[in-house]
Amino acid sequence: MKIYIALLLFLGSLQLHAGNEPVDSTITKPAKKFTVVLDAGHGGKDPGKLVSSVREKDIALKVVKYLGKELEDHTDIEIVYTRTTDKFLELYQRADIANKAKADLFISVHCNAAASRSAKGNETWVLGLHRNADNLEVVKRENAVILLEEDYEEKYAGFDPNDPASFASNLIVQEEYLDNSIEMASKVQSNFEADLKRKNRGVKQAGFAVLRLSYMPSVLIETGFITNAEERKFLSSSTGQKKVAHAIYDAVIKYKANRSLNDFVIEDITDLSETVESNNTIYKVQIAASKNKIEAKSYNFKKLPSISREQEGAIYRYFTGSFNDLKKAQDLQKKAVKLGYKSAFIVKYENGERSRL
Ligand SMILES: [Zn+2]
Known part of the structure; x- marks a missing residue:
C-alpha cells in the first residue's frame, strides 16, 4: 500500500512538473x-x-x-x-x-x-x-x-x-x-x-x-x-x-x-512592486488567460513584476502587480501593453471579489 501511494505521489509530481512547463509561446518565452x-x-x-x-x-x-x-x-x-x-x-x-x-x-x-x-x-x-x-x-x-x-x-x-x-x-x-x-x-x-x-x-x-x-x-x-x-x-x-x-x-x-517581444527589457519596472494592505481594495493587471498552466514567474511574462495566477474552470488567468493605488496599476498596464500584452486590463479586488475595471 505504501509503495502504491509513493508511486502515485511520484507520478503526480511528474505530471505537475509537465503541467508547469512554460508552453504557451504567446505569453511566455517560446x-x-x-x-x-x-x-x-x-x-x-x-x-x-x-x-x-x-x-x-x-x-x-x-x-x-x-x-x-x-x-x-x-x-x-x-x-x-x-x-x-x-x-x-x-x-x-x-x-x-x-x-x-x-x-x-x-x-x-x-x-x-x-x-x-x-x-x-x-x-x-x-x-x-x-x-x-x-x-x-x-x-x-x-x-x-x-x-x-x-x-x-x-x-x-x-x-x-x-x-x-x-x-x-x-x-x-x-x-x-x-x-x-x-x-x-x-x-x-x-x-x-x-x-x-x-x-x-x-x-x-x-x-x-x-x-x-x-x-x-x-x-x-x-x-x-x-x-x-x-x-x-x-x-x-x-x-x-x-x-x-x-x-x-x-x-x-x-x-x-x-x-516575439520577449527580448524587451524595462529598467524601472521593479519600482512598481510594492507591499499592499490586503484589507483595502487591490488592483492588479490581467495580462493573459490560457488553458496552459504556466509558472507564475516574472521571467515567463517578459519580466513583468509580481506575477500571480488564478484558476477558473479550465482557464488560468495571469496577473501582474498588486497595488492599493489605481494610478500605479494604470502605469503597469501601459507597460504591459507596450510589451505586447495588448489587451491587458485592470481588475479590482474588493471583499475577495474580482471585477474588471
Ligand atoms: Zn467553407
Missing part, C-alpha cells in the same frame, strides 16, 4: 515552437460550395498544402494539419486537434459563394456575436456541416448552428484572443489586396463553430468566390492556389514576429 494549425475546410462527404464541378474542399486542401510547404522551411514553426486527405471531419474535431496541439494560431481555409455571379473578393472572419443578417447567412453555410454530423445535439450542447447568439458560453475565453485574431485577419486582408489585387471585403466577425471551439487566436479565410468565373479560374489553378497560400504565409510570418 520554450516550444510556434505552432500553427492549418485547417482545410470541409472534406469527404461535405464538398463545401460546388460550382461547375469545382469543389471548395479541394481548393481548401490544395491551398493548405502549399501553405504548409512554405512554412516547413521555418524550423521554429510547427505545422499541424487537421486533414491532409479528402476526409470528413466534424467541426469540433478540428478545434480539438488545435486545442490538443496547444496551437498559437488556427487558420481555416475556405471559398465563398453568392447568388450574384459578380460578387468577388476575399474576407477573413474572427469570432464575434454580431447578428447582422449577411453574416448570419455565411455562418449558416459554414456551420451547416454540423447537421451532417451524428448526435450533433449532444456534441454541441446548447448550440444552434443557425443562431450565433447561442454561443455565449466560450466567448469569454475567445475574447481574450480576439485582438490577436483581428491582427492576423487584418494582415491576411492587406496581403490579398496588395499582392493578389483582390477586392478587400474586410475583417468580419461572426459565430463560426470552428472558431468558437478553439482556444487560441483563430481566423477563417474566405479566399474568394467560386461563383465568380474569374475567381473560380484563379482559385482552381495551381498558380492561384500558390499565390493565395503565399499571401497567408506572409501574414503568419509577420504575425509571429509581433509575438
Whole structure:
C-alpha cells in the first residue's frame, strides 16, 4: 500500500512538473515552437460550395498544402494539419486537434459563394456575436456541416448552428484572443489586396463553430468566390492556389514576429512592486488567460513584476502587480501593453471579489 501511494505521489509530481512547463509561446518565452494549425475546410462527404464541378474542399486542401510547404522551411514553426486527405471531419474535431496541439494560431481555409455571379473578393472572419443578417447567412453555410454530423445535439450542447447568439458560453475565453485574431485577419486582408489585387471585403466577425471551439487566436479565410468565373479560374489553378497560400504565409510570418517581444527589457519596472494592505481594495493587471498552466514567474511574462495566477474552470488567468493605488496599476498596464500584452486590463479586488475595471 505504501509503495502504491509513493508511486502515485511520484507520478503526480511528474505530471505537475509537465503541467508547469512554460508552453504557451504567446505569453511566455517560446520554450516550444510556434505552432500553427492549418485547417482545410470541409472534406469527404461535405464538398463545401460546388460550382461547375469545382469543389471548395479541394481548393481548401490544395491551398493548405502549399501553405504548409512554405512554412516547413521555418524550423521554429510547427505545422499541424487537421486533414491532409479528402476526409470528413466534424467541426469540433478540428478545434480539438488545435486545442490538443496547444496551437498559437488556427487558420481555416475556405471559398465563398453568392447568388450574384459578380460578387468577388476575399474576407477573413474572427469570432464575434454580431447578428447582422449577411453574416448570419455565411455562418449558416459554414456551420451547416454540423447537421451532417451524428448526435450533433449532444456534441454541441446548447448550440444552434443557425443562431450565433447561442454561443455565449466560450466567448469569454475567445475574447481574450480576439485582438490577436483581428491582427492576423487584418494582415491576411492587406496581403490579398496588395499582392493578389483582390477586392478587400474586410475583417468580419461572426459565430463560426470552428472558431468558437478553439482556444487560441483563430481566423477563417474566405479566399474568394467560386461563383465568380474569374475567381473560380484563379482559385482552381495551381498558380492561384500558390499565390493565395503565399499571401497567408506572409501574414503568419509577420504575425509571429509581433509575438516575439520577449527580448524587451524595462529598467524601472521593479519600482512598481510594492507591499499592499490586503484589507483595502487591490488592483492588479490581467495580462493573459490560457488553458496552459504556466509558472507564475516574472521571467515567463517578459519580466513583468509580481506575477500571480488564478484558476477558473479550465482557464488560468495571469496577473501582474498588486497595488492599493489605481494610478500605479494604470502605469503597469501601459507597460504591459507596450510589451505586447495588448489587451491587458485592470481588475479590482474588493471583499475577495474580482471585477474588471
Ligand atoms: Zn467553407
